[in-house]
Amino acid sequence: MSGSPVGTQKPPAHSSTLAAATSLLDSRPEAALAQAEAILQRTPGLPAAEFLACQALRKLGQSDAALPRLAALARSQPRVPAVLWELAQAASEAGRSREAIGALENLTRLQPAVAGGWFLLARELRKSGRDEEAWRADLSGVHASSRDPELLKAAVAMNEGRLDESASMLTARLERLPGDPAACRLLGEVNWRRGDMTEALAWVERALELAPGFDLARDFLVRLLLQNNRLPEALDHAEKLTTSPVRSPGHDLLKASVLVRLGQQEQAQQIYEQLLALKPEQPQVWQNLGHVLKTMGRQPDAIHAYRQAVLHQPSMGEAWWSLANLKTVKLGPDDISAMEQALASLEPEREERQEDIFHLHFSLGKALEDARDYAASFHHYDQGNRLRRTLVRHDADDFSAEARATADTFSAAFIAEMGPGGCPAPDPVFIVGLPRSGSTLVEQILASHSQVEGTMELPEMMIIASRLQSRVDEGEFPDFRTMITSLTPADRLRLGEEYIERTRVHRQTGKPRFIDKMPNNWQHVGLIRLILPNARIIDARRHPLSCCFSGWKQHFARGQTFSYDLTDIGRYYRDYVGLMAAYDEAAPEAVHRVLYENMVTDTEHQVRRVLDYLDLPFEQACLEFYNNDRAVRTASSEQVRQPIFTDGMERWKHFAQWLGPLIEALGPLNHAGFAEGHSS
Template sequence: MSSLAQKVGLGYELLRQSRFTEALELSREVAGAYPANPHALSFAAEASLANGNAESALEWIDQAIASSGDDPSLKLKKANLLSQLRRRPEVQALAAEITAAAENNGPLLQQVGHLYHRINMQPEAVAQFERAHALVGDSPELLYRMAVARFFSGDFEQAERDLDRLLTIAPQSGPALYLRATLRRQTPEHNHIEDIERRLKAGIGKLEHESSALYALAKELEDLGEYDRSFAALAAGAVKKRSLMKYDVQSEIASLRAIRDAYTSGAMDTPAPGHDEEGAIFIVGMPRTGTTLAERLLVQSGKVAAAGELLDFGNLLAASTQKVIDADPAQSQASASLQIDFAQLGRNYMCNARQAAEGSPWFIDKLPVNYLYCGMIRKALPKARIIHLVRDPLDSCYAVFKTLFFNSYSFSYDLDDLAEYYIAYRQMMRHWHTVMPGAILDVRYEDLVTDTETQARRIYEWCDLPWDPAVLDAPMDHKVFSTASAAQVREPVHSRSVNSSRRYAVHLAPLAAKLAAAGVIDA
């Protein structure tokens, strides 16, 4: 085997087989033999990245770009790499550069739109998707991505038109059916129930798409008050979704237990110089507990920016912890994390998050699962504010169960898994309140939607921010909410969802029994 194409082809096959070390060795050989060939250099970048050396990958891709004469597709690869490195300003600058050079390249514009979507620049994503659509016409992937970006941006009517077009050319697209159902509250006069049922009867095909279609049907039936039919569709969809994943809730619960065991009162009281910078507001809790409403109330003042649901803190924590474990492999993740440089973690996080928040003095990180890291946040960023949204346990579990999260919250597709996870979550939050008293503000969802001003004032006082009556206004049209609640959060505040789980008391009885046995709810 001597040709470049053969060697690069073998290299990518090694990467597909997760034989990363062999791929890296081959990439060095190929790049050495063909030092000015962009294909060889681009493969070297891929191999370096697969082996965890992102900086080396960046050097290789820069060489590939130079050798290619500024190939925009290679620049796009670099932009995606910079995104992984959380160097957001560089991503934005490069995306603009690629856009200017894309001209009439529809597929490239579509990829640029997806890049903007990933870094939560939804209006920019829509603009590039529209340019791509004008060039390449209707394609299911493009229409879906464009509809999602419009959904996050609040353009629900145009998103529905995109999805209707998509469903004429891809009638079995379950994700499109589900997104269309969530764009608005369905009514007896305006819904898609018969359409969804007809598609299901004709056969959806892929199990994942059938699951999504059933979630769509459940959502629309619930909107119309057909609760038994809704739950039947939901349960069927959840079974199909759960069958597609390998997930062990006990393994996840063990990780939570390990954190509690490591972050004792003594560990939290042990001095650790953190990064003494203000500005970060973490909104945490279970999903669908009002976290987006709390974010909206803060953003409405104009003094706080929404940075999105950032993965940065957890990723930076994991990277720092891995360095400790590399030096002492006998340690657990949780115990090793206590030995990291928390001040450096805080500095790195604030640098990345401020980029996402476009430099705003105050910003919100609304990733619910950051509740796992409350102790680490406290050590790394002692001046950060942590707000924990609390909701009625049954309502909280039902709200999670009825939501299709696609690639996250694997515990949400089985009532037994959900009960076990919820109990562990409650234990974790009780632990954080015990070992770091007074460091977390609990806000009850039910109070937030029934006495919004009082709770909003509590939140502003907690964050040491001046009160502004504009906080209570409806969201401005240009605000972006990149969350499954993007439609609901734009509505006037309402209490329709309070006690919503009680409509399904019979169906949720096994889950309620587990929660009662754990002392989470009354028997």
């Protein structure tokens, strides 16, 4: 805290003595106190000596003794920040919040750009039950921190990718100022950018311990918790944000996004509608509302919301794609013209508006496919995929090597060697495969059974698998097999119980079984069987050209990085079939395969076979799955709300002349090979 008592008026004879006494303050406060008192005996009332004596008393734990002297000094030196700071610290330590608050209010008026005074004021206000004032004081402290040169320098280093340099600056600062919330939050972001989520969470949580009114830190924490799928905690913090004295629609939007992830669509809908009632010209909010309404099966309302989004922002590519992606909606000539105009307007801004551009290409591809202009349709699908491919990371060679390593690990001998273990819970039903393989149809059929709850594509198994793989990547184990072999029965039990516990938040009913429809879990079938031996696994499979082409022309919100190149997606399909065939050989009958083509042409027989595999009785509701009004978030959400149809089974044939790279990548799987293994 800058400023000192008017010691500049002291006689020069005391300068060296006072300096010597001050140098003892941290290491020998009792000696500093004795020397300060000696100076005061010779020069009563000398402000600098009186101030030093009070500092020494506080360091010796005698804040009560320091308080009256500091109060007197503050009256004689009312505009010296250091005196007010010391008075506030002493009053706080003595439990005299009212006096501390008074000193800090004077201090922050004198030095509004110094964050420490605001943060200490917030703590004292909070002790006195003045929570809203405390929150505002924290926000003022954050505002002051945003102008701190040292923090700005660390932030610049972080944003320029000099993460180690930024971390070093912040660590050094926190050694001097361990109670600095802004430095804690910034160090949390540095660790997040490094990929160290544990440290990131710890530092951001520390920032909020120090300054509960630090809205930006709480917002960041919610996003970190979402990334870790810690949804109940994320909701708690999001709800806290909405009570901030500085109202922000962004806080409401963040809470709505958490509610969506929790499957509480109706509550998210209410938030979006309230925001739009206050300000209708918000295309992003209209789009978000459309997503929720689509998930709830309210298609006409979803269409209206998406139309409102593009009305307010005609170049909003994601809203156009959301309309096209309803599958049961056909975009007409006027829509095509509007999208072409939007695309033309964006081309000069290609770098800034890439997401809008590739979304518009995908949307035009779908509209022109519906109009049977297949050449133009393919051109737009191709342009959208090429642009999207530049924005994602996928190494087909590395992925194939990982799939082979997994297949080589989970041999019959290895499974026998590992022996029994894991969590015995029979609750989970995993539906795996590729996107656009008919998995949503299988899910909707099973979720119509009285004993099965449909949830969504749950990330928990992938989080567990990623954590295990990181032990190989970080050098703890030389390879995947060694790491898996190291799992003891107790480890497997713990991991299985972790999965059951982490997914509990998604279960809204008392039904004994639940579905996890994350398609990418085909990569982890062996791990699933190790940690959840009684879980059931259904492999939803579709003809390779039909499945891969459907996936290639689908823009996915996240995760499917292999799908934006015809060769990549063909190789991915081959890796999938290869690993599943290896597992079928190692553990026959463990995985039940459902071929989409069989399901749509011989529905009742296929449904009965799946239910037999799950040891569930047949129920007619499974054949009337389209009457189930549960929320469905995937691209097939509208298709599974109507009886089975076969229109889309061979759409790829309209584009066959352009699918050479896919056909070549698939190789022998273009024929009957895709169905190898146990199938129903």
